[in-house]
Amino acid sequence: MRILEAKYIKGASSVRQLDLRDDIPEVSFIGRSNVGKSSLINALATQRVARTSSRPGATRIINIYNVLYESRGKRGTMLFSDFPGFGYAKVSRAMAVSWQGMVEGYLAKNNRIKAIIWLLDVRRDFDELDEMLLEWLILKELPFSPILTKVDKENQGNISRKVRSFEQFFEGRKAILFSAKTGRGKKELLAYIDTAIY
Ligand SMILES: Nc1nc2c(ncn2[C@@H]2O[C@H](COP(=O)(O)OP(=O)(O)O)[C@@H](O)[C@H]2O)c(=O)[nH]1
Numbered sequence: 001m002r003i004l005e006a007k008y009i010k011g012a013s014s015v016r017q018l019d020l021r022d023d024i025p026e027v028s029f030i031g032r033s034n035v036g037k038s039s040l041i042n043a044l045a046t047q048r049v050a051r052t053s054s055r056p057g058a059t060r061i062i063n064i065y066n067v068l069y070e071s072r073g074k075r076g077t078m079l080f081s082d083f084p085g086f087g088y089a090k091v092s093r094a095m096a097v098s099w100q101g102m103v104e105g106y107l108a109k110n111n112r113i114k115a116i117i118w119l120l121d122v123r124r125d126f127d128e129l130d131e132m133l134l135e136w137l138i139l140k141e142l143p144f145s146p147i148l149t150k151v152d153k154e155n156q157g158n159i160s161r162k163v164r165s166f167e168q169f170f171e172g173r174k175a176i177l178f179s180a181k182t183g184r185g186k187k188e189l190l191a192y193i194d195t196a197i198y
C-alpha cells in the first residue's frame with residue numbers, strides 16, 4: 001500500500017456530526033497526548049497534514065483526514081481519525097469523563113472503523129489507564145493493533161525488553177515498532193492497514 005494524498009476534512013466531537021458515507025473504511029489512531037499520533041499520520045502520508053504539538057492535550061476534537069491510497073494496482077479512499085489524548089488529559093475530572101465518553105462513543109458507534117492503531121511510547125510502562133483502555137477495547141471487540149512509538153529514542157535491548165513485557169497484555173497481537181523520525185515500521189504498519197481495510 002502507498003499513500004498518494006491525505007487531506008484534512010474536519011474536526012468532529014461525535015460520529016453523527018460527521019455525515020460521511022458508511023462504506024469508506026476508517027482507521028483510528030489513539031493513545032496518550034504527545035505519544036506521536038499526528039507525527040505518525042504525517043509519516044504515513046509522507047507530507048505534513050496533521051498538526052503536531054508540544055502542548056499535551058491541546059486538541060479536544062477528533063480530526064478526520066481523507067486519504068487516497070494505491071494498493072494491489074488499484075486506487076481507493078479511506079479515512080484516518082486522529083484522536084485527542086485518550087483520557088490522559090491534564091484537565092478536570094469531569095472534563096476527562098466527558099472526553100472519554102466522546103472517544104468511546106465515536107469508536108463504538110462507528111461502522112466504518114476497520115482498525116484502531118493504539119500508540120504507546122516505548123519508554124513508558126503499561127499502567128492502570130492503559131489497562132482500562134485495553135479492557136474496554138476487548139469488551140467492545142474492537143480491532144486494535146498496538147504500536148510502540150519513538151523507538152529511535154531507545155536502544156534495541158530496552159526495546160526488546162519492552163516488547164516482551166507488553167506481550168502479556170495484548171493477547172497474541174504483535175506490537176509494531178515505529179519511529180516517525182527514522183521511518184522504522186512504516187512499511188509494516190501500512191501492510192497492516194492494507195489488510196485491515198481490504
Ligand atoms: N524522536 C521522536 N520524536 C517523536 C516521534 N513521534 C513524535 N515525536 C515528537 O513528540 C512530540 C509529540 O508528537 P505529536 O505527533 O504531536 O503527538 P500527539 O499528541 O500524539 O499527536 C513532538 O514534539 C514530536 O516531534 C518519534 O517517532 N521519534
Ligand SMILES: [Mg+2]
Nearest residue numbers: 037038051052
Ligand atoms: Mg496530535
